[in-house]
């Protein structure tokens with residue numbers, strides 16, 4: 001199984017370390033050919049307008065559109081913004097994968113970054129440490145979106161079919177549970193595609 005990690009900007013190498021600790025070789029995605037051979041895609045934290053611009057400049061859009069219904073995607077922070085149907089008050093590129101509305105930087109500026117314990121309702125995920133860095137707030141979720149964890153009344157970890165997103169950074173803690181959960185999603189997709 002090849003877990004692709006979009007490696008244009010942001011903390012992609014941290015995701016790579018987690019994937020390695022889970023026994024897989026990360027595939028750093030920069031070209032359409034890389035994207036073509038990935039079985040799942042992680043979009044890291046960073047700066048969402050920059051990641052979006054580079055995504056277009058690196059010519060990844062067409063391949064992504066072709067693969068998007070069967071490609072599991074996991075976005076953290078800026079990566080989650082890239083997946084949102086609506087980014088409130090901004091006109092910026094998005095992959096438009098999840099029926100959510102996002103407010104960028106709603107948890108404050110860089111200096112207001114914080115950590116919090118996040119209790120998920122999922123046995124395999126347990127309680128995770130949430131690292132929030134200029135984090136986006138999920139201010140609306142559509143009916144198809146499953147809320148896996150909330151913090152202070154707002155969802156922070158969500159899933160819609162093949163898509164998983166977190167407003168915090170699981171790649172910046174030692175806990176591998178959320179990455180393992182994503183790998184399980186990719187496995188199930190591969191099995192159902194081959195069935």
Ligand code: GLN
Pocket residue numbers: 044045046047048049076077078079081104105133134135136
């Ligand atoms: N504030 C960034 C953005 O809006 C996201 C920050 C992050 O990924 N840590 O793009």
